[in-house]
Amino acid sequence: MSAIRLILISLIAAVFMVSPLNAAAQIEIDITxxxxxxxxxxxxxxxxxxxxxxxxxxxxxxxxxxxxxxxxxxxxxxxxxxxxxxxxxxxxxxxxxxxxxxxxxxxxxxxxxxxxxxxxxxxxxxxxxxxxxxxxxxxxxxxxxxxxxxxxxxxxxxxxxxGETGYFDSRIVFVDETGPKTNRRKRLAIMDQDGANPQYLLTGSDIVVTPRYSPDTQKITYMSYESVIPQIYLLDIETGRRELLGNFPGMTFAPRFSPDGRNMVLSLVKKGNSDIYSMDMVSRSTTRLTSSPAIDVSASYSPNGRQIVFNSDRGGSPQLYVMNANGSNSKRISFGDGRYTAPVWSPRGDKIAFVKSQKGRYSIGVMNPDGSGERLLTESYLDESPTWSPNGRVIMFNRETRGARGTSEVWSVDLTGQNLRKVPTPGKASDPAWSPILP
Amino acid sequence: MNIKTTITAGLAAVLLAACATTPEPEPVKEEPVEVVEAPVEVVPPSEPEALPPTIPTQPYTGPVPGSAEDFAYQAGGDSRVYFGYDRYELSAEARDALRKQAEWLKLYAEVTAVIEGNADERGTREYNLALGARRAESVKDFLVSQGVASSRLTTVSYGKERPIDGRSNEEGWSRNRNGHTNLISGTIG
Incomplete structure (x- = not known):
């Protein structure tokens, strides 16, 4: 083993092990x-x-x-x-x-x-x-x-x-935004993880949000206002063919693939109430996973596909919950002060990224899947839409600035809270989603 | 035309009456006339006063009845009702406005509407989509409870995607947290 590798491994180890093991431990904001x-x-x-x-x-x-x-x-x-x-x-x-x-x-x-x-x-x-x-x-x-x-x-x-797998040969799908805040046009775009080669994808609407890559990196699922009732769609990057996913009587949103690509989780609105469903990508049959009268959204699979982390306000305020992939055994994992939303399970499986709002400020944070070891990595007027690099080392997210002339940018930060950087995009951008390593 | 006919008829009646009866003259009784000297009181006329202005016959300047503008006008000037932060229940003010919306919608039974639920920019996108769905449903439920057929109302959530106010302050946020009754068909004008 080389001297350099030893140094880097010890750096990484030091960084990964600083998270406190105690669930009741104090929440820290890493400002170093x-x-x-x-x-x-x-x-x-x-x-x-x-x-x-x-x-x-x-x-x-x-x-x-x-x-x-x-x-x-x-x-x-x-x-x-x-x-x-x-x-x-x-x-x-x-x-x-x-x-x-x-x-x-x-x-x-x-x-x-x-x-x-x-x-x-x-x-x-x-x-x-x-x-x-x-x-x-x-x-x-x-x-x-x-x-x-x-x-x-x-x-x-x-x-x-x-000693870790890399993440440079990967892409980002994101929402390109043009126009003033009160009349934003939103379209899908993809680029290399370093911002090179931006390309726009054709969709049939001026408002498209929350795109996500399929595990094989060939398809993208997203939500669009193409029809009267907004629905989720599937877009083939190579052919440009797009397809409505299911035909539900209510709005569908917050889609995300299972790690093996065979299923998808999504939220469906019935009588104003959002619940989480899974959809079989072959038969397109759906299974209801939550049935609370509360908001249940932003579902994300664990990398082994056995569990799902999601966002619910069933306890009175938006918090994070983990349940089995069939909807059973759900339990709350976030207990700090503030509101927790938009959880995403790391591809390594060891962390869950989320958005936390406290006193009118927003942070990207990470915690262990059992809710322990919470760390806040960023803070601004509005940070949201976290997405993991394929190796689970870096989080990209969307940062919005205040006011009528406020803009939207993509930033990245290390799992440790260090190395905060703006990611170059052609214009205003939001909702980044990282692809797996390209085949 | 009517007035003219009446007058003509009246005149004819008077003339006819004059022709038909000519009474005998009565003998005149002569009475002595007593002259009394009295001071003549002179009352000066009042200064002339201007008449109040005539009442103009105004054309109707409000929105065309049955139009989308009329709907907003009759509902109190706004086709939106507003919500508190992270709330979806209706305030007393919102209920008042929705009662007026319902009255109007019952009057124009051909009109259909999309109830759009909106959220302010604070909060994450998917949570706000769910919150907007709840707000739209609150508005729809209330209108239905007031007698508007549920088949005339559909709901959609725009989450935080369609702000009407770009400001990032309490004023801007409170305007962006709304349920919008957007009339899509059956309006006049």
């Missing part, structure tokens, strides 16, 4: 940001003998640096400070040259043109302190697919050095 020392890593532009490939090599290195830097765990060093310029990555680098600029790790990469539209991307990851190679990988792809390869390289570096 950036107190972890990011690991300095050097990522020179990937080399090539081909002029066109040199450009790709430069772009790939830039995306890798950006991914690693944005994770908050790495400090991507400025290429202007590099002393050594490698001409062949099959030779060991001059470690002393990299030690001088205080790099702990080095990524040396190469692009080989295989044909006019195919490239081979190779890279080696070096531990500068120990003077040894940690990994060496090769990817082949089409030239216009270089960006995904860059994310895959960044994921493999992240995985090698942290």
């Amino acid at each position: 940001k950036g107190n972890l020392e990011p690991v300095p890593i050097a990522v020179p532009n990937f080399i090539s003998s081909d002029v066109r490939a040199q450009e790709i090599g430069k772009n790939i290195a830039e995306v890798v640096r950006n991914d690693l830097e944005r994770s908050g765990l790495f400090d991507a060093l400025d290429p202007a400070s590099f002393i050594e310029t490698q001409t062949n990555i099959d030779y060991e680098p001059t470690f002393a040259d990299w030690r001088v600029i205080k790099a702990d790790a080095l990524v040396s990469g190469r692009i080989v043109m295989e044909s006019s539209n195919r490239i081979r991307v190779e890279y080696r990851l070096w531990d500068i302190f120990r003077g040894e190679q940690l990994s060496g990988l090769r990817f082949a792809t089409t030239t216009d697919n270089w960006r995904r390869i860059a994310h895959k390289v960044a994921d493999s570096i992240y995985e090698k050095l942290t």
Whole structure:
């Protein structure tokens, strides 16, 4: 095991273990940001003998640096400070040259043109302190697919050095917003997790909300005001085909897939009352899971599919509850002061993210599935719609600002409450939902 | 026309009466006339006073009866009723307005409406959609209790997606927490 990996693992362990084990423990707001020392890593532009490939090599290195830097765990060093310029990555680098600029790790990469539209991307990851190679990988792809390869390289570096799976080769579906607050147009859009490649998806309405990815990343479910009674729809990203999910007499909303993609949970309104149902994605038959006269919304499966966390005001104020996937054995898990809404189960299974409002301010928080270990990660006028990165390390959410000229932005924060960053979007954006790692 | 006919008839009757009866003249009795000197009192006329202005014959300037504008006008100036924070029960004021809405809806039986439930921006999207559904149902239930056929009313929740006031203060929020009776068909004008 490398020295760097040891450092990163201990950093992550320290971060994960700070949550108190006692359910009755005090709630803490983590305001210490950036107190972890990011690991300095050097990522020179990937080399090539081909002029066109040199450009790709430069772009790939830039995306890798950006991914690693944005994770908050790495400090991507400025290429202007590099002393050594490698001409062949099959030779060991001059470690002393990299030690001088205080790099702990080095990524040396190469692009080989295989044909006019195919490239081979190779890279080696070096531990500068120990003077040894940690990994060496090769990817082949089409030239216009270089960006995904860059994310895959960044994921493999992240995985090698942290021991955790990466999350860079993934996408975000979100709601693009235009127009003033009292006349907002909302449409669906997807982009890479770093904000690149935004594309708009066609839907039949000016108001679409709460999009979510299917586990196979090919489909998106969302709620739309396309018909008089708003309903949930399913959209195929490749074909653009969209389909009404069920045909209910009342409004359906808050859809979310089960982790295996075979079911969906949703809320259905009957006589003004919202209850949670599951829907079989093949037969489209529905099963009622809650039957309280209270609001029951925002259902989200545990990663093993056996439990569901949801939001209900059956106790007088909105709180979080966990029940079995068949609706049995529901019990309240949130007990702090304030109102709890919008729970989402982490893909790791160990945490539930939620929105908490207290004294007119909103926070994104996390707690253990039994309700213990509550931590608030953010606070603003309005933070909502949390979504987990595929590895359960990062939470993206929607932040709105006050007033008639208020805007809506997408932000991300670490599970630890550190590394709060704005995610670039083409315009006003809301309701981000992270895809699983792309196939 | 009527007046003219009456007058003509009246005149004819008088003329006829004059022709038919000519009474004998009675003998005149001569009486001596006594002259009394008396001071003549002169009463000056009052200063002229202006008459009060004539009552104008005004055209009706209110909304066209049976129109959506008329509905709002008759319901007290607003087709929305307002709710408290995270509440969906109707205030006394909202009930008053809804009674007037119901009266109007009973008068114009062809009109159908969508009751839209709205929430302010505070709170998460899905919870607010559920809250808006409750508000819309509260309004519908009350209108039905006042005799409006339930088949004429559908409900929809816009949650916090359709604010009418962009301000992020108590005034703006309280305007955005509403149930809107949106007339969709059968109105006049």
